[in-house]
Amino acid sequence: MVKTELMKRLDSKKGQAFPLAAVGVFIMAFSVIATLNLGQAVYEKIMLQNTADASAYSLAAMEARAFNFVALTNRTQIVNYNTAMALQSYLNYAGFCVFMVGTMRDLIADVTSALDFGCSFFPWPVYIPYCILAKVFKAITMVAGIVVKIAEVLWKVIHNMAPMAVEALGLFNKYITWQAQLIRLVLINSHIFSGMQEIITENYRDDTTGVNRMEFMDGNGLWNILINAALNTLEYRATFDGSAGLNPSLADLILFGYKNYSDFEDRKGDSENAVKIMAEIANASRSEKSIYNRKGWDGFAIISWLVSNVWGDKHGNTKLVAKGTPEPKLSKVHGEPYNYPVGDTVSSDDYLENGMGFATGILSVAVAFPNTINAIGSGIVAADKDGDRKHYGYKNNSNNPAHPKGSYNGLFTFPPMKKIPKKSVQSNIKCGTLEKHKWIGISPYFKYKPVADHDSDYNQPSTWIFLNIPPEKLNKDENKKPWTYDFKFNHGGTDEFSFDNIDPDDPIVHGGHSASMDTTIGGSRNSFFFEGLNAFSRGMAYYHRPGNWAEHPNFFNPFWRAKLAPIGNKLTQIFDRFTNGMSKPGADGTENDDVAGYLLNFARNFINDIFFGVITSVITH
């Protein structure tokens, strides 16, 4: 067979390796670029995810900081309530002591009067001891009168000083401490609304050039910000119980203003619970016996015996109790029911009961019938409204309340039997210039809103950060690097090979190419919503007392922490809540074999596909 020239040339092996090598080199060159591109894509993706993680964690840490701050300041408020109760205790105790001094003075005066009577009534020589004792007791009465005056003056000074401080402590809680909490919590909104821009900036800013590819509203675009703001606002606002004052979410402050604050001020609705909680903890925190158990002489042998068996059992207590109470019988502050309603009125009392009736003990020869003075004492109620601020003097076995500066309802001395009644005064005593024990009550504070549902994470707030970095932010670089190029194979009518940056504003430059190898990161592909790279991260502010997982989350102990949290699991929970009522196979142990159940299942699964389809299409690119 004669070979043609063409056949010979085709048969020839000359130069056959060169085209192969050329193609090989070309492919390898692309491989190098692809390596670079892939590496840079991985780097960028990790950086974006790192930033999302750091932002989600940082927001959770910031919220945890705020919650711990609120817990500590709430405890500080409680200290102030306790200080107020301590001052009230001393004030009331001083009043009780004046009450006792006055009673002694009156009893001595009674004895003096009886002795005077005997001195003038009995014949000689019987009247002699009466007259001598009468002189002595007149002197004692005069001294007792001076003592009473001194005690009253001191009492007036105390009554001017203590209540002012008590009121100041309430005001301090209401304005200073609460404002500090509010400022701290409201400021978090600025970070929420910016999608944690400060953390993103810190992570993305080039410290040398100052260039920040994720600038506010530029790299970190409007949609990112809106998504993050919406998700985190929903989570953040749900954490607070507005009944304890304000919800510090900016959305609430704008939409509802001071409505919740007014409710708290008026003690309307759930605010009563908030008051009750704070008062309960304040009552629990009274650690000194001066406040919750003001006994009389205790541990002093004969004196203690005299106090408890002759004078009477001494009681004294100061407590935050519900408004409108107690009634004049202040023993309710101590007594039944044990769970006496707590509230925001400072009630304090000091009283004696169950004594044998030797009224002034060793100082008096008078014998008072036990049922006349067997329970004497005084009490003070500090409250916000004029009508609720009261002084009480009382004797609890009679409906006639006693005089607050010394009291007995009737007294018999022997000999002779002589009754010298002392008129009691009404219970709600206007103390004239001393009417200053104003107490504004429990102040608004920030309260956690508990939810007894694990799927809601017990209402512990999640933090969500979605980040998208668009292709132009990944590939735009003044100093072009290999991975910033877009490779174009232009062979539709031209042999031109283009090796150039893409210019979306002027596509004609490349003219009619039919295929391209877009190796730029994030590319010009369509990823449903967000082109470029996306990252999604979830954090969580959670409550954990070391060594104790059971304790319910609250704003009274500073055990709030931050962590990153799983996304899919939470999305499932959210989805289940959205589709609540739709049939979930096996959820309640029953099969849905009717048509409606089947349709509900179908609808649920359909929504499920879309829900997760959309989200995963975004978060996996």
Next chain:
Amino acid sequence: MRRLRLKDTRGQAITEFAIALPTMVIIFMFSQYFYEAIQVKLKAQEMARYGAWEFTGHALHDYDDGEMRYSTVSSSVQSDANQRFSNLNSTDKRSDANRAFAGEWTVNNLRTRDLSEPRIPGGTMANTILTIAGYLLDAWRLAAIAQHPNIIYAAAAAWFTAERNTTFGMAAGNVFNPPSEWKMNGRGLIKSQSTVVFRNVFIPKKIYGLTDTMVLKPLRFREKHVILADSWKLHYGDDVLGNGETGSTDTAFFKQVDRMVLVRKKPREIFKVYTDIVRIMTNIVATLAFQPWLTMNNLGETTLVSKNYNGGSGNEGSGRIELDTDNDTNAPLPFDTAPNIDAYQDSLKTRDNNYMGCREPESLGCTSSLSSDNPFGDYIVPEEIE
């Protein structure tokens, strides 16, 4: 003869291969070089991240002594990170690997900084506006409190407003500095920075005739990671049973609250003088009435009771304390030391004692069914249905 030799095709392929080989080798070496470079860059990124996140596992401040711990923690974290990443392996602490096939590297020591808590976003302008607004609000507040009839409150409020830059007035809101005496960590924004220098080892440092800029310069990868690492959490869960109880005043919780009462030490001292007058005069009146003195030494003393709740079995009362003489009948009266009514009580019963309140220990997703555990919903059929 000579013509014949040129026409001879023997060895042609190998000749062509010999010509192409160096090009391919060079491409391969560059490929390897770039591969190693990106590996090193990713490791540098990992090192920065590692360094920053390690801080989240340490106490950056301690309520117990009120001390900041950054300097102690940072030396520990940096030392650990430097050892782990010195060979860019990060799985052990060997430091004898610094070279691969096409390149070698030098890992600089990790640098960390403790930055201030982030200001509000918006840059200088937003913060300036907020500061001015804060001053105006302060002025308004000062005008308002000057008219308040309670002199003590007015003085206290004016004091704290005037000290806004060190406390928490509105003007200071954009940076929110708790008073320094509170010893809370105003910083904690950790910036971790790693630097790795990568050099090629397959091209001579300088080839004759080429300038420095024409040979492969060392690549310097500088990576950073920034995170707010400190959540101000208390690290000790001990019971605090009031200052009357032995040991309670030694707890970190108590000490912290003690630092915060009336904001600063100075007003606390002034207030103590004031309450001491009330205390002493009351005791004088008690003496006149032959009554015992009340026993408090400081009416403004810190009081704090916080007892652990363990309500998994429904024993919600476990977080209560009993003040044994609070009533007439000598029956102990329990008080809650943290809220435990209504929803709190339900929450307490539900959480149980397991991790994060899971009903089952170490259960995936903390839910009872596989269907719920599965992050993708019902895609996996629950076991009970199969």
